[in-house]
Every structure is written in structure tokens, then in C-alpha cells.
Amino acid sequence: MATIYISLGSNxxxxxxxxxxxxxxxxxxDSLVLSRVYESEAVGFKGTNFLNMVIRAETELPIEAVxxxxxxxxxDHGRVVGAKKFAARTLDLDLLLYDDIVCDKPIELPRAEVLYNAxxxxxxxELIPHQCHPVVEQSYQSLWENYDKSLQKLWPIDFDWSA
Incomplete structure (x- = not known):
């Protein structure tokens, strides 16, 4: 069973x-664990703010199937295939980590944006503060503490999952 981390975003x-x-x-x-939900300004284009989060999950699927x-x-939720990379979207799901695998194919892991997108x-x-990034070998907490927070605006929000 592999542990994966998934980035979710929508604006x-x-x-x-x-x-x-x-x-x-x-x-x-299996075994989903959710971070808090964060609101952030659009990155790479002018648009409405995004809601973002990261989810930890377990899977037996290989990377390609994930x-x-x-x-x-x-x-299934209205994402247009082939749409511009920096554009508004109903849903964006990205595989950030698959265990501690480092690879370029079938996709780049860990995903590069882990290091530069707040x-x-x-x-x-928040989810794995003491775990180390498998390439730069620093904990995610340390990476966040040293991140230049003036680069991107981001704040946690209250999110009602019940409605």
C-alpha cells in the first residue's frame, strides 16, 4: 500500500x-486525511481566488492509474481537457508525492510545485511536518518556515463540510 499526497484546487x-x-x-x-482548506490568490493569471487543500491517502494503484x-x-466535474495551464478551473487534482519515489516518468515526483507554491x-x-522531502532532504515544516511568504498570498479558512 502506497501513501500518496494529492493537491486539490478550484476557483x-x-x-x-x-x-x-x-x-x-x-x-x-483509502484512509483519507484532509488538511485545512486554504484560500489563495490565483497564481500565473488574473482570476478569482482559489480554494486549495492537500489530502493524504493510501492506494494499491500504480502511479499511472492514480x-x-x-x-x-x-x-467528471467539468474540467476541460486541453485547457490552458493558467486558467480558472472547476477542479485541479495533482499527485504531489507517491511514497518517497523520485522519478520523471510517468510523471515528475515529487511534484516540483511542492517547493514553490504556498x-x-x-x-x-500541516499534514507531515517532520517528513523530509525526498530530494532536498528538509522537513516540510522547515521548508514552510523558510518559504518567502511575500511571494504568494494564502490564508486558512473555515470550511463547512456538512452542507
Whole structure:
């Protein structure tokens, strides 16, 4: 059983799509643990704010199947295939870590944005503060503490999962 970390983000009806994504992820993966939900300004384009979080899960699926599952969940919730990278979206699911695997294929792991996007790093530091990034060999808490917080605006929000 592999431990994976998943980045979730949305800036189109984000409350609806984060809730839907968690329901769908629960159907495909085991033992989900959720970070807090964070609001952040759009990165790479001018747009409405995003809601973001990171989820820890367990799976027996190989990397390729995990990524394919994410793509299907995104499409099931209105994500347009082939849309611009920096654009508004209903749902964005990215595999950040798959155990401590370091690879370039079938995708880059750990995902590079772990080190430079606050909306990924802060929730990871919340979930696994003492675990070390397998490439830079620093804890996620240390990486977050040393992150230049003036680069991206991010704040935790109260999120009602019950509604």
C-alpha cells in the first residue's frame, strides 16, 4: 500500500467542487486525511481566488492509474481537457508525492510545485511536518518556515463540510 499526497484546487464554484472531489477520492482511495482548506490568490493569471487543500491517502494503484483516476475525476466535474495551464478551473487534482519515489516518468515526483507554491507547501507542512522531502532532504515544516511568504498570498479558512 502506497501513501500518496494529492493537491486539490478550484476557483469555479470551489466549495461544491472540493466537496465533490473528496467524495470521489473516497471511492477510489483509502484512509483519507484532509488538511485545512486554504484560500489563495490565483497564481500565473488574473482570476478569482482559489480554494486549495492537500489530502493524504493510501492506494494499491500504480502511479499511472492514480493519475488517470485524477484526470477522470476532473473531467467528471467539468474540467476541460486541453485547457490552458493558467486558467480558472472547476477542479485541479495533482499527485504531489507517491511514497518517497523520485522519478520523471510517468510523471515528475515529487511534484516540483511542492517547493514553490504556498498552497501546496503549507498544507503539506500541516499534514507531515517532520517528513523530509525526498530530494532536498528538509522537513516540510522547515521548508514552510523558510518559504518567502511575500511571494504568494494564502490564508486558512473555515470550511463547512456538512452542507
Amino acid at each position: 469555479i464554484d470551489p466549495v461544491r467542487y472540493l466537496k465533490a472531489a473528496v467524495v470521489d477520492l473516497n471511492l477510489h482511495f 493519475v488517470a483516476t485524477f484526470k477522470q475525476i476532473e473531467q 498552497f501546496v507547501l503549507w498544507p503539506l507542512a
